[in-house]
Amino acid sequence: MKIRGNLTLMILILAGIVVGSLLGNVLGKVSSLSWLSYGLNLGTPSPWQLNLGVMTLTFGISVNFTIASIIGVILGIIAYKKL
Numbered sequence: 001m002k003i004r005g006n007l008t009l010m011i012l013i014l015a016g017i018v019v020g021s022l023l024g025n026v027l028g029k030v031s032s033l034s035w036l037s038y039g040l041n042l043g044t045p046s047p048w049q050l051n052l053g054v055m056t057l058t059f060g061i062s063v064n065f066t067i068a069s070i071i072g073v074i075l076g077i078i079a080y081k082k083l
Contacts, residue, residue, distance in 0.1 A: 008083065012076035020072020027068070039066030 028037025047060030 004083070009077075009080050012080045013073055014076075016072030016074070016076030016079075017069050018072075020069040020075075021064075021066060023072075024066045024068025028066075036068040036071075037066055039064055039069070041065075 024036045024039075027033040041062060041064045043062030044060050047058045050057040050059070
């Protein structure tokens with residue numbers, strides 16, 4: 001029985017990102033596996049603030065791509081295709 005759906009794909013991709021990032025942080029401290037923690041941080045350098053007098057809204061986003069998280073995304077997509 002095949003289970004398909006966009007929600008399933010998103011859950012598997014997010015799980016791959018989380019597990020890949022975790023493994024990248026842990027295994028990146030091993031000298032022979034330090035390449036797993038190499039990556040790129042994209043986003044705003046500092047959050048934008050909008051002061052409305054009564055309240056202040058703060059907007060910001062930051063995404064950290066590492067080799068381990070990209071491998072996790074690929075494994076999540078492969079797991080989705082196997083379902």
